[in-house]
Amino acid sequence: xxxxxxFRKILKKVFARSFLLQALWSYKGxxxxxxxxxxxxxxxxxxxxxxxxxxxxxxxxxxxxxHPYCASYILGIxxxxxxxxxxxxxxxxxxxxVNTKKILGGxxxxxxxxxxWGVIRPFAxxxxxxxxFIFSRDxxxxxxxxxxxxxxxxxxxxxxxxxxxxxxxxxxEAAFGEVFSGRSQRFFNFLRTLGIVIIWFxxxxxxxxxxxxxxxxxxxxxFFLIMxxxxxxxxxxxxxxxAVVIGGIFGRxxx
Amino acid sequence: MTQIFLAxxxxxxxxxxxxxxxxxxxxxxxxxxxxxxxxxxNPYIGFIxxxxxxxxxxxxxxxxxxxxxxxxxxxxxxxxxxxxxxGKFGVDVYSAIIVSLSFAIPCGILFKMAEIKIRHRNSLxxxxxxxxxxxxxxxxxxxxxxxxVVRIFAVSFxxxxxAFFAATQIPSCCWHIFEIxxxxxxxxxxxxxxxxxxxxxxxxxxxx
Numbered sequence: 001x002x003x004x005x006x007f008r009k010i011l012k013k014v015f016a017r018s019f020l021l022q023a024l025w026s027y028k029g030x031x032x033x034x035x036x037x038x039x040x041x042x043x044x045x046x047x048x049x050x051x052x053x054x055x056x057x058x059x060x061x062x063x064x065x066x067h068p069y070c071a072s073y074i075l076g077i078x079x080x081x082x083x084x085x086x087x088x089x090x091x092x093x094x095x096x097x098v099n100t101k102k103i104l105g106g107x108x109x110x111x112x113x114x115x116x117w118g119v120i121r122p123f124a125x126x127x128x129x130x131x132x133f134i135f136s137r138d139x140x141x142x143x144x145x146x147x148x149x150x151x152x153x154x155x156x157x158x159x160x161x162x163x164x165x166x167x168x169x170x171x172x173e174a175a176f177g178e179v180f181s182g183r184s185q186r187f188f189n190f191l192r193t194l195g196i197v198i199i200w201f202x203x204x205x206x207x208x209x210x211x212x213x214x215x216x217x218x219x220x221x222x223f224f225l226i227m228x229x230x231x232x233x234x235x236x237x238x239x240x241x242x243a244v245v246i247g248g249i250f251g252r253x254x255x
Numbered sequence: 256m257t258q259i260f261l262a263x264x265x266x267x268x269x270x271x272x273x274x275x276x277x278x279x280x281x282x283x284x285x286x287x288x289x290x291x292x293x294x295x296x297n298p299y300i301g302f303i304x305x306x307x308x309x310x311x312x313x314x315x316x317x318x319x320x321x322x323x324x325x326x327x328x329x330x331x332x333x334x335x336x337x338x339x340x341x342g343k344f345g346v347d348v349y350s351a352i353i354v355s356l357s358f359a360i361p362c363g364i365l366f367k368m369a370e371i372k373i374r375h376r377n378s379l380x381x382x383x384x385x386x387x388x389x390x391x392x393x394x395x396x397x398x399x400x401x402x403x404v405v406r407i408f409a410v411s412f413x414x415x416x417x418a419f420f421a422a423t424q425i426p427s428c429c430w431h432i433f434e435i436x437x438x439x440x441x442x443x444x445x446x447x448x449x450x451x452x453x454x455x456x457x458x459x460x461x462x463x
Contacts, residue, residue: 019276019277019278020275020276020277020400020404022274022275022278023274023275023276023400023403023404024377024380024399024400024403025274025374025377026374026375026377026378026380026381027320027374027375027377027378028377028378028381029378029381030320032381033377033380033381033384033396033399033400034400036384036396037396037397037400040393040396040397044393050391053393054388054389054391057388057393057396058385058388058389061381061384061385061388065319068278069278109318109319113316113318117316117317117318118316118458119459121313121316122313122455122458122459124280124283125283125285125309125310125313125455126455128285128306128309129285129306129309129310129455132285132302132306139298139299139302142289142298142299142302143289143298145285145302146283146285146286146289146305149280149283149285149286150279150280150281150286153280154279154280157278157279157280192459195455195459196456196459196460199452199455199456199459202452203452206448206452216442220445220449223446223449224449224452224453227449227450227453227454228453228456228457231314231453231454231457236311236312236314236315236454237311237324237360237364239311239450240311240356240357240360240447240450241357243446243447243449243450244353244357244443244446244447246446247442247443247444247445247446247447248433248436248438248443250442250443250446251433251438251439251440251441251442251443252436252437252438252439254442
């Protein structure tokens, strides 16, 4: 579906409002109010009749939840289906709009959780950490760490939000092809591998080289492996206090 | 006092990014820590605290209904408390970091409980908004969304001030615990770093 001048402006409003998708996250409807808030400019534009507008608003107050960034694809598709429904195009219906949201929410959330929270976020953190440690002697250059991480993360984040709305609207459900494509998977796998390389770099540089003590050379990697093993069984908070206690004992007798 | 209010306002703005507005990563500890540290005149401690908090909870992700501990508040309280202790009690940087983190982590968990409470209150709004829409008041969605933004700012602002005040009540002997026990805080800190890197390493492996 083509985007004409007026509708492009409305989709830009949807894009801006999508940043508040989770402002009123609730256990009852999850992101439903946020979704309505984001799609509101489309509904106000398409449904001038008050009764029809009420129906449109109410159908978006059904339960809805997905990954907040990837939700843009669903917003784009919903805007398209709302327009088709408002224009009376054959096959368009309120049920189609509601069902599309319900069907797409789960798979999109799974993708977002594993790729955005599971890869991009730790990758950005790894980049920040490596830059901070490299420039740890110069406080001014240390600011590059959070700055670079911010740019890396938001390049993917904002691009996904904007592109999601535009391709969701223009391509409909075919837009998901670009999300789940092999190219996208390869990109995330590349970041994951690069992340692991960065961690090994940090470990070798940070701990093995600073210590001349043989017991420390053995203790640090051993503790790393113990932590990797234990973190599947214990919470991050418990492990933090455990690390402080073990580090305290080691620091008492081996310095 | 101005410094504390300035830091609290900053935390209020940055904390809104966690869930309410955008999720641009302003609220990540690696950003919040240095900024709060800068307000208290010690960005270095903010960087180290930011890195630690970022990595300790890197594997904890907000899937579905789960609410992770608030890492932005944890980093902010830790950076502020650590800077305060270094200035007032003259403790070394690593002791300040470890003790302030030990205090701030429960604060992050407490804030998570506040967040859960907010989400329960939001559930009541779903019916209110439905009733407003049925009555033809379409602008109520915008109004309640604006209220949510102001509310998270206010909650973070007040929480930070309360937590910082509590941190200032920690006695001097707690900040000097490593010195009193004859422990090298630098070596103890390395174990915290190892935990952080193990978490980061595991986060890349976990999703395979």
